[in-house]
Amino acid sequence: MDRWTPKRMKYLKRRLGLNPRTILDVGVARGTPTLYEAFPNKRYLLIEPLDVYADAIETIVENHHATWIRKAAGAAPGNLQFHHDVAKPALSSFHDKTPLEGSSGDVRTVDVEVDTLDNIVASTSVRGPFGLKIDTEGHELDVLRGATNVLKDTEFIVAEVSVSRRFEGGYAFSEFIAECAANGFHLVDVLKIAPNRLDGPPPKFMDLFFAKKRWDADATGG
Numbered sequence: 001m002d003r004w005t006p007k008r009m010k011y012l013k014r015r016l017g018l019n020p021r022t023i024l025d026v027g028v029a030r031g032t033p034t035l036y037e038a039f040p041n042k043r044y045l046l047i048e049p050l051d052v053y054a055d056a057i058e059t060i061v062e063n064h065h066a067t068w069i070r071k072a073a074g075a076a077p078g079n080l081q082f083h084h085d086v087a088k089p090a091l092s093s094f095h096d097k098t099p100l101e102g103s104s105g106d107v108r109t110v111d112v113e114v115d116t117l118d119n120i121v122a123s124t125s126v127r128g129p130f131g132l133k134i135d136t137e138g139h140e141l142d143v144l145r146g147a148t149n150v151l152k153d154t155e156f157i158v159a160e161v162s163v164s165r166r167f168e169g170g171y172a173f174s175e176f177i178a179e180c181a182a183n184g185f186h187l188v189d190v191l192k193i194a195p196n197r198l199d200g201p202p203p204k205f206m207d208l209f210f211a212k213k214r215w216d217a218d219a220t221g222g
Contacts, residue, residue, distance in 0.1 A: 004158075004191040004207050009038035012189060016213045018155050020131035024117065026073045026143055027135040029090050030056040035133060035158075036064060045126050047073050049082065049112045052089050067124060074114040075142040082112040093137035095167035100204065116146030128153030135160040138167035144179045151183040157210040158191070163203045185210040 012018065023039055025032055028048035036044075044066035046057055057068050072094075074080065085091040086106040094112075121130075132147070132154050134140045140159050144151070157180065163173050177187065192207035 002192045003189070004034060006034050006037035008189075008191065009034055012156075012209060012211075013038060016156070016188070016211055016215075018131070018211070020129050020155050022126040022128060023131045023133065024121070024126075024150070024154075025133050026117065027133075027137070028057055028060075028068075029053055029135070031060050032133055035131070036060075039131065041065070042131075043067075043126055045069065045121065045124060047071070047117075047120060050084065050089055050092065067126070069120055069124075071113040071115055071120070072136070072139070073117045073120060073143045073146060074139065075116065075145040077115045077119060079111050080114050081109050084108045084110050091137060093139065093167060094142075095138040095170055097167055100164055100166055117143060118147055118149045121150050130154040131156050131158075133158045138162060138170045141171040141176050141179060144176070144183070148183070151185075155212065156188075157185055157208075159208055159210070160205050161208050162205050164201075164205075166204055180210050184212050186212070186214045188215050 020039065020042060022043040022045060023035055024045050025035065026047045028046045030053060044064050046060060046066055046068045048057060048068065049070060049072045060066050061068055080094055083093050084107065086108060130150060130153055134143050136143060140161060161173060161176050162170055187208060188211045189209040190206055191209055193203045194205055195203065
């Protein structure tokens with residue numbers, strides 16, 4: 001199941017009346033084309049600590065109204081050890097992986113500067129309302145915990161949320177849902193389930209869409 005598409009995002013945007021001024025992309029990697037297509041002509045704040053993605057991110061900056069912040073977002077400012085997966089950098093994480101998740105085998109530990117999303121946003125000229133995307137390989141809950149002020153002016157969250165135990169000391173699925181609820185967000189849509197096999201193991205993660213506007217239970221059609 002994969003509905004993490006521009007068409008689906010445009011549908012949610014229209015039905016929920018979403019109109020963010022700035023999109024905060026936390027864990028950019030090579031970019032999030034679905035957001036760029038669904039929300040054109042918006043300001044983008046790209047938060048990604050890995051220079052391995054420099055070429056891709058600089059292209060995004062050139063083609064969109066975007067600014068790149070070369071640090072990670074977390075629950076508190078500081079420096080943390082980051083496990084950089086050289087062969088598969090998109091799998092890099094602050095957390096040790098369980099056997100369920102695995103790695104390419106070529107993992108190097110580097111120090112990464114971390115700041116709260118509240119501090120990062122305050123240090124720039126971007127303004128809300130915001131849309132927030134988080135894909136940080138097990139660090140998603142920490143990003144939320146450092147974004148108390150930003151979340152007050154955020155219309156929606158798209159996040160890769162762990163369901164199974166993928167990371168040592170990682171959050172439980174229920175903890176992430178509870179943190180969203182504590183900040184006024186409702187689960188609106190499931191965009192992706194991975195893996196999604198009826199005869200296979202439970203999902204490792206889901207891509208979920210949260211918004212402060214609840215879906216109208218009586219709504220039908222588009």
